[in-house]
Amino acid sequence: MTAPEERTYDVVVLGAGSTGENVADVVVKGGLSAVLVESELVGGECSYWACMPSKALLRGTEALAEARAVDGAAQAVTGEQDVAATLARRDSFTHHWDDSSQVGWVKGAGIDLVRGTGRLAGERTVVVTDAEGNEVRLTARSAVVVCTGSVGKLPPVEGLADVRPWGPRESTSAKAAPRRLLVLGGGYVGCEMATAWQALGAQVTLLQRGPRLLPAAEPQAGEAVAAALGHLGVDVRFGVDVTAARREGDEVVLTAGDDEFRGDEVLVAVGRAARTADLGLTTVGLEPGEYLPVDDTLQVEGKPWLYGVGDVNGRKLLTHMGKYQARQAAAAIVARARGEQVDGAPWSATAATADHAATPSVVFTSPQVASVGRTAAQAEADGLPHRVVEYPIGSIAGASLFADGYTGTAIAVVDTEREVLLGVTFVGSGVAELLHAATIAVVGEVPIARLWHAVPSYPTISEIWLRLLETWRDGD
Amino acid sequence: MTAPEERTYDVVVLGAGSTGENVADVVVKGGLSAVLVESELVGGECSYWACMPSKALLRGTEALAEARAVDGAAQAVTGEQDVAATLARRDSFTHHWDDSSQVGWVKGAGIDLVRGTGRLAGERTVVVTDAEGNEVRLTARSAVVVCTGSVGKLPPVEGLADVRPWGPRESTSAKAAPRRLLVLGGGYVGCEMATAWQALGAQVTLLQRGPRLLPAAEPQAGEAVAAALGHLGVDVRFGVDVTAARREGDEVVLTAGDDEFRGDEVLVAVGRAARTADLGLTTVGLEPGEYLPVDDTLQVEGKPWLYGVGDVNGRKLLTHMGKYQARQAAAAIVARARGEQVDGAPWSATAATADHAATPSVVFTSPQVASVGRTAAQAEADGLPHRVVEYPIGSIAGASLFADGYTGTAIAVVDTEREVLLGVTFVGSGVAELLHAATIAVVGEVPIARLWHAVPSYPTISEIWLRLLETWRDGD
Incomplete structure (x- = not known):
């Protein structure tokens, strides 16, 4: 066993999703050196398994609905949406799950990239292990920035893991519409994917535990979306507490009290959790599996060399807010590297102020x-x-x-x-x-x-x- | 001949387009009495011959273009836009040029309405003459507000009036697409109507005197619209100085230097002029046919009882700016009626500040x-x-x-x-x-x-x- 390769950068960024890319980009533009560590595709969740493919799946349906809603234009819409072409369009937006164009961007931006799983190994230190077991030891002069995001949660439903459920990833990357799709959860992922797959040919049943959809939004939003989903043919059920799941042949069966719901696939979309379980957080005295506790400059409390940016801090789980935090955190890192005082004052260039009470979001339902x-x-x-x-x-x-x-x-x-x-x-x-x-x-x-x-x-x-x-x- | 009926109001509003309606509405809500004088349809240009019908003509084309631009959705657009249905939809937005719903709104808002042609007859006095020659003499305690708008200009082209050209009104209310439409002028009316009628079946030729379309906008705008019009099949010509017009049978012939342009109709869209020619302006020492000179409270200079609001003052010839001015002017009238000091300070509730450097506009071309x-x-x-x-x-x-x-x-x-x-x-x-x-x-x-x-x-x-x-x- 040879000793691991050792490298030192000003900034080590764990996770090359849109948040990590933006942190690295801004610190490099600010004169620091940076390396991105990524175990999957460079570009992350949003590019391959979330925003881009989901909106690509929805856009055709939306454009046709808008044309059908205008008398005179409606008469021209005599055919059906081409599902294969819609899926192919989705595939083109994800670059067929190939990250070479993003890798090209990273290189062009003067950022280094190390592929593999990165874990903290004490203060300012990250060890990256690739698929062959080779290690690279990275040391950060200024900051280690954790941008590993979040993962879909699996609720404590008996047998659920064994039915091979779809998560948000499978729901945005499926190669064809299932005949019958069960959707567990009425947040934005559940509502968007129910809208998309119902239009693309599935018979969707959406099961919501609580009394309304989109519970974080104004009540009128969830009511309107529920009514529209019903109009599209989605079977929307409220107050459904699923307690068990099983496969019968190709069929998924969910049990909720005396009711059974049957489908060909089930999408679990009941929220997300921090992707911090396997980051070596214990080596620096932090709790694995928890969101990283950060201040408005995205600095982890008590650790001036460590930042948590994007979903991983649990502040706002949205691509654009991750990118925003990335800009603010990177500006803070650059300023601190120059010896400047950074205080996180509201609306300053180094504070993620909009996280608190000015966060925008769009749910692309109809x-x-x-x-x-x-x-x-x-x-x-x-x-x-x-x-x-x-x-x-x-x-x-x-x-x-x-x-x-x-x-x-x-x-x-x-x-x-x-x-x-x-x-x-x-x-x-x-x-x-x-x-x-x-x-x-x-x-x-x-x-x-x-x-x-x-x-x-x-x-x-x-x-x-x-x-x-x-x-x-x-x-x- | 009987003596004319005499009535006194706090506010007499000449012209019941959207601007006049808004002036009357706000002053009545402020506790003043108001009468609207209208010689044509209550609701005015925007409702019947401008914004509403033009956008109704354009919307179907736009919605279809948007659907055709999304692979997967495009395959569903296998038919053609239904021109008759599009025209019928336009007719429904103009209420078939029937103003009874607007008249109902006026009454419901507690505003009086006098139909006929209103003319100033000295300070604070308006005489309205109806089609039968009956007169009503209106006296304004607080203000006479002129909201008579503007009319399409006819340029000094020999024979043009004799070919019965379309103005903006005819172009938005035509019952069918002409086979060949000549458009004189490349401002927003010319560009929008060229877009609309080309899509609805006409072969449009757009003749612009200058070197670009939409000359008031950033140059990139006119360039993009010209390219798009060309792509739609419109023949766009620049530097064309039309000097003569004639009819040959049903055909309109325009002459520009050695060139002749032939069509079935010609739309003249070369700008607008104040509708002040027949308002009795000389009785109060003002020049007929000119825009009314007003300050930021929309008060005519030197005449504290007279206001000019909307197109008629020539500040910004846009429906939404007329309505904005109406709100500000009406607030000023109400405040002055209460004996308050109104100074037209920027961004105050009684000053049309946005007219100067914050005016929005949208050209609904493609x-x-x-x-x-x-x-x-x-x-x-x-x-x-x-x-x-x-x-x-x-x-x-x-x-x-x-x-x-x-x-x-x-x-x-x-x-x-x-x-x-x-x-x-x-x-x-x-x-x-x-x-x-x-x-x-x-x-x-x-x-x-x-x-x-x-x-x-x-x-x-x-x-x-x-x-x-x-x-x-x-x-x-």
């Missing part, structure tokens, strides 16, 4: 659910003085032009003391691109009095802003 | 052109220190998911001293709803440093914001 900041329930829980303003999007001229019989809802949560927006939710067809206006208003803390001067163009769906302002004013 | 604030040329003309940042929208993951081969451009004009956005332009498919984010950023004067915290959701087209910020930073 209708879409786009939200940012606090829901009414969160404003209540935070003890903030607030009023909720709601307006039906279908009453907007731009929405009725967009689709015949458009239905949707906009909800704004307004801070009644500061008169700024705490949060906004849009539910409706094509609302994903409406969200960034709300994100800028929330993040910019733009006063309501000034928002009256931000005139929406007529006739766009964005005119909903005017109606929300009027509803706010008239409710005073 | 690609769409959505812009707000200053172009680079305007920033230059205003002597503002600025830098232009540009990024191709097609490189954004969300755009490539939206449409195969997406092409588009985003252009931001950044104030290099204050580090805020002066203006933003998006050119591309489906960018209309991206605009309001830029409008809020410009109006809210949100610093670039703060915009970094406004995270775009992945994978939406709005991620263009991140690329613009990076391009700005890296160009420093």
